[in-house]
Amino acid sequence: MITTTSLYDQLLAVFQERDSEQQQDWLKALKKEAFNGFEASGFPTIKNEDWRFTNVAPFLKDPFKLQPANIPLHEHRNYGAIPGLDAHEIILKNGLLNEDVAIAGLKVTPFRTALGQPALQNYLGKTIPLKNNGFAALNTALFQTGVVIEVEKNAIIDKPVRLIHVYNAEEPFFVQPRVLIVANGGSRLEVVETLFVKGNEPVFINTVSEIHVAANARLDHYNLQVGPSNVRIVNFTQVDQSGDSLYNNHTYTLPGISLVRNNLHLELNGSNTESHLYGLYLTGGNQLVDNHSLVNHKMPHCMSNELYKGVLMDESRAVFNGKIFVQQDAQKTNAFQQNNNMLLSDRAVIDTKPQLEIFADDVKCSHGSTIGSFNPEALFYLKTRGIGEIAARNLLVNAFAFDVTSKAEIPAVRNYIDKLITQKMAEAYD
Amino acid sequence: MANSTDILEEYSDKEYEFGFVTDIEMEVAPKGLSEDTIHYISAKKEEPEWLKEWRLKAYHSFLKQPEPHWQNFELPKVDFQDISYYAAPKSKAKYNSLDEVDPELIATFEKLGIPLSEQKLLAGVAVDAVFDSVSVATTFKETLKEHGVIFCSISEAVKEHPELIQKYLGSVVPYSDNIYAALNAAAFSDGSFVYIPKGVRCPMELSTYFRINTQNTGQFERTLIIADEGSYVSYLEGCTAPKRDENQLHAAVVELIAMENAEIKYSTVQNWYPGDKDGNGGIYNFVTKRGVCRGAHAKISWTQVETGSAITWKYPSVILQGDYSSGEFYSVAVTKNKQVADTGTKMFHIGKGTKSRIISKGISAGEGQNSYRGLVHVGAKADNARNFTQCDSLLIGDRCGAHTFPYIEAKNKTATVEHEATTSKIGEDQIFYLNQRGIDTEKAVALIVNGYAREVLNQLPMEFAVEAQKLLSISLEGSVG
Numbered sequence: 001m002i003t004t005t006s007l008y009d010q011l012l013a014v015f016q017e018r019d020s021e022q023q024q025d026w027l028k029a030l031k032k033e034a035f036n037g038f039e040a041s042g043f044p045t046i047k048n049e050d051w052r053f054t055n056v057a058p059f060l061k062d063p064f065k066l067q068p069a070n071i072p073l074h075e076h077r078n079y080g081a082i083p084g085l086d087a088h089e090i091i092l093k094n095g096l097l098n099e100d101v102a103i104a105g106l107k108v109t110p111f112r113t114a115l116g117q118p119a120l121q122n123y124l125g126k127t128i129p130l131k132n133n134g135f136a137a138l139n140t141a142l143f144q145t146g147v148v149i150e151v152e153k154n155a156i157i158d159k160p161v162r163l164i165h166v167y168n169a170e171e172p173f174f175v176q177p178r179v180l181i182v183a184n185g186g187s188r189l190e191v192v193e194t195l196f197v198k199g200n201e202p203v204f205i206n207t208v209s210e211i212h213v214a215a216n217a218r219l220d221h222y223n224l225q226v227g228p229s230n231v232r233i234v235n236f237t238q239v240d241q242s243g244d245s246l247y248n249n250h251t252y253t254l255p256g257i258s259l260v261r262n263n264l265h266l267e268l269n270g271s272n273t274e275s276h277l278y279g280l281y282l283t284g285g286n287q288l289v290d291n292h293s294l295v296n297h298k299m300p301h302c303m304s305n306e307l308y309k310g311v312l313m314d315e316s317r318a319v320f321n322g323k324i325f326v327q328q329d330a331q332k333t334n335a336f337q338q339n340n341n342m343l344l345s346d347r348a349v350i351d352t353k354p355q356l357e358i359f360a361d362d363v364k365c366s367h368g369s370t371i372g373s374f375n376p377e378a379l380f381y382l383k384t385r386g387i388g389e390i391a392a393r394n395l396l397v398n399a400f401a402f403d404v405t406s407k408a409e410i411p412a413v414r415n416y417i418d419k420l421i422t423q424k425m426a427e428a429y430d
Numbered sequence: 431m432a433n434s435t436d437i438l439e440e441y442s443d444k445e446y447e448f449g450f451v452t453d454i455e456m457e458v459a460p461k462g463l464s465e466d467t468i469h470y471i472s473a474k475k476e477e478p479e480w481l482k483e484w485r486l487k488a489y490h491s492f493l494k495q496p497e498p499h500w501q502n503f504e505l506p507k508v509d510f511q512d513i514s515y516y517a518a519p520k521s522k523a524k525y526n527s528l529d530e531v532d533p534e535l536i537a538t539f540e541k542l543g544i545p546l547s548e549q550k551l552l553a554g555v556a557v558d559a560v561f562d563s564v565s566v567a568t569t570f571k572e573t574l575k576e577h578g579v580i581f582c583s584i585s586e587a588v589k590e591h592p593e594l595i596q597k598y599l600g601s602v603v604p605y606s607d608n609i610y611a612a613l614n615a616a617a618f619s620d621g622s623f624v625y626i627p628k629g630v631r632c633p634m635e636l637s638t639y640f641r642i643n644t645q646n647t648g649q650f651e652r653t654l655i656i657a658d659e660g661s662y663v664s665y666l667e668g669c670t671a672p673k674r675d676e677n678q679l680h681a682a683v684v685e686l687i688a689m690e691n692a693e694i695k696y697s698t699v700q701n702w703y704p705g706d707k708d709g710n711g712g713i714y715n716f717v718t719k720r721g722v723c724r725g726a727h728a729k730i731s732w733t734q735v736e737t738g739s740a741i742t743w744k745y746p747s748v749i750l751q752g753d754y755s756s757g758e759f760y761s762v763a764v765t766k767n768k769q770v771a772d773t774g775t776k777m778f779h780i781g782k783g784t785k786s787r788i789i790s791k792g793i794s795a796g797e798g799q800n801s802y803r804g805l806v807h808v809g810a811k812a813d814n815a816r817n818f819t820q821c822d823s824l825l826i827g828d829r830c831g832a833h834t835f836p837y838i839e840a841k842n843k844t845a846t847v848e849h850e851a852t853t854s855k856i857g858e859d860q861i862f863y864l865n866q867r868g869i870d871t872e873k874a875v876a877l878i879v880n881g882y883a884r885e886v887l888n889q890l891p892m893e894f895a896v897e898a899q900k901l902l903s904i905s906l907e908g909s910v911g
Contacts, residue, residue, distance in 0.1 A: 350839070361830065361855045363853060365854070367849075368848075371838060372846045
């Protein structure tokens with residue numbers, strides 16, 4: 001247990017203060033349980049198997065404040081727009097939704113309001129593990145702000161919804177944003193999460209997203225992790241899928257944010273579900289990008305497919321850990337997992353661990369993992385065609401990433417990522 | 431496949447074939463481990479002072495180490511004080527010919543299909559048979575002597591080649607490595623020692639059969655093999671144990687050292703008593719095996735066929751220190767009833783141009799749990815290191831499990847590492863195809879499993895391959911998923 005004493009004391013004080021204000025019993029109980037969970041495990045250390053390669057201690061040393069000073073975020077509305085993306089926008093400032101959003105077919109509610117609604121009990125904190133899961137437990141115990149997005153039954157949302165997280169980093173700030181998405185039966189939604197940070201002081205974003213995809217619903221979830229190096233993100237996404245649902249996750253991490261830890265947990269609670277997890281991490285500088293995923297097959301006839309690709313530059317480190325559980329009842333499961341990595345620098349380090357745990361026999365499961373670099377023959381071929389070394393390398397990296405980026409079904413997102421890859425690669429050679 | 435469950439049941443009910451107890455008077459140390467026990471063992475074996483000191487250091491390290499908790503099974507509580515750490519057949523163990531050996535002992539080996547006398551003639555295999563803890567007979571010593579090969583028990587080597595033992599013992603697996611290695615170092619009773627001199631190709635396969643006897647006697651074997659520059663040796667290790675109702679701990683340590691251009695091939699067929707179908711009894715096989723390629727172009731190859739033991743827990747590893755050295759790991763692990771196998775390998779790429787290859791085939795039946803756990807580590811200086819890993823699991827029955835935990839770490843951009851794994855049940859279409867060629871389901875399964883494991887079985891020396899194949903087909907008789 002890390003005792004960043006001042007931070008820990010602050011957390012405890014804030015919890016006690018908020019606990020006494022808490023009105024609803026169920027919420028109070030949940031938060032109490034969560035805080036106990038956090039107190040028992042503390043912030044994870046490298047002795048914890050799931051955090052073996054990711055030491056968060058140096059990222060927690062700054063004198064963080066838990067309540068941001070109310071400095072107005074600049075009024076510029078275009079918080080890092082994605083060119084050509086026509087989308088509904090939901091803006092969370094320091095995790096807070098402070099203006100009404102009206103989107104046909106969607107019910108967008110700030111958490112403060114939503115907490116008064118009894119229906120929330122059915123979803124909030126229902127499946128998130130609070131033991132040995134320090135960060136998510138801490139968020140559950142302390143979160144106040146965030147957004148609840150509910151898609152009405154059978155509603156097909158015409159345009160993607162861009163969920164913009166805007167943070168004010170004018171002083172060190174530790175924030176616990178929370179997102180809850182409920183896609184009701186037969187609905188369809190595309191969510192694109194982006195990040196915008198103002199200021200240069202360290203910000204630690206400990207976010208938890210809970211996603212419930214009901215029968216016959218489809219949710220496409222894009223997460224664009226592009227930001228400056230004063231940002232640290234620990235992200236826990238819990239997805240609960242009912243039968244006959246489809247969930248697609250696309251996570252892109254690019255050079256910048258100094259610590260990214262993504263935990264993506266999928267619980268497949270019904271038959272005939274389909275899930276795709278696509279990830280791309282292009283890392284540079286001293287960045288540490290850690291992707292942990294868990295797909296839990298509990299029912300028969302489900303299909304999951306995971307493809308994560310990484311390109312590592314400079315002194316960056318990346319960690320991949322993919323777990324697939326196939327429980328005894330989950331016969332006829334098809335589960336695939338692949339992680340490919342390119343090391344472009346001698347100082348970059350990759351730790352990958354694709355993991356399968358299978359308790360059913362009538363299944364098809366496979367995983368693969370590779371580590372390599374540029375294929376010298378491909379480079380040579382391109383050079384013989386008059387393409388310069390740098391251009392050729394960019395071409396090869398773009399081609400390597402194509403398997404992941406091409407899966408994005410929103411053209412604007414795809415183009416944006418492609419462009420960023422080229423740009424970041426070019427910067428690396430400057 | 432209407433009868434598949436019957437066959438499965440029949441198979442899971444199958445009694446352990448090699449379960450019997452040889453009644454030989456034993457000299458057994460009092461139960462428990464303490465400094466006194468170590469003094470007792472050391473004195474019994476007339477060991478030099480430095481070895482006793484080493485044992486004591488290991489013992490203190492053992493006391494300090496916690497039991498591991500990262501494994502993928504529930505570690506049964508082992509009462510280290512309830513084990514007797516030394517057992518030797520009372521009839522003293524230095525025979526000049528086989529006729530002098532206790533006939534009951536010979537009979538035991540014969541039941542196991544290891545006729546010492548016959549093997550001398552037929553197989554051309556020199557057998558250093560370890561009956562519990564003391565080497566009883568070492569055959570073919572003369573032939574080996576001509577080539578300068580040293581093949582003897584560790585205790586003999588301590589007396590006759592102390593300089594080698596002192597230099598290499600614990601140099602690959604230090605006693606501080608893990609709690610079982612520490613336990614072994616503190617209390618090891620005997621084991622095998624092999625030294626192949628420079629440029630010598632060992633004229634025959636060397637082989638040791640281990641056997642656990644005497645109730646409540648954990649066996650702490652230690653094997654040390656040194657292949658000097660340009661030499662070659664193939665070493666075979668096989669295990670069978672009599673039936674027991676109480677769990678027994680087997681914590682062996684194997685150390686391999688390959689110098690420049692040397693090659694060591696180490697093959698294991700492990701068939702300790704796996705416990706009954708309810709998971710009572712059986713051996714805990716917690717073994718630390720590690721080899722080091724000291725010089726350039728050295729090669730170490732591990733091959734294992736694991737069908738026995740209640741719990742098999744081992745990771746034969748290779749430290750690829752010399753440039754262009756290579757390591758191989760081939761494994762077939764079968765678990766049935768309530769057996770657990772948590773096995774795999776570690777490949778440490780340190781030198782330039784080092785290569786490693788890992789082929790692991792797991793077969794789970796009944797309620798067996800099979801885990802592959804492996805580490806491929808490419809250090810910053812291991813330019814152009816190359817690894818290929820394949821681990822496949824075959825599932826038979828809906829109550830078994832197959833798990834994979836591969837750790838892959840690369841710190842060098844010129845490294846090429848590949849890992850692939852698949853899990854599936856026996857293909858119904860394959861069985862159907864064989865059925866329609868007139869091959870019944872039981873044979874079809876045997877055929878498919880044998881084909882599945884072939885890549886590994888092919889690595890075994892001839893004599894062993896036959897035994898392994900037999901074991902495999904007995905183990906999986908008719909278990910159709």
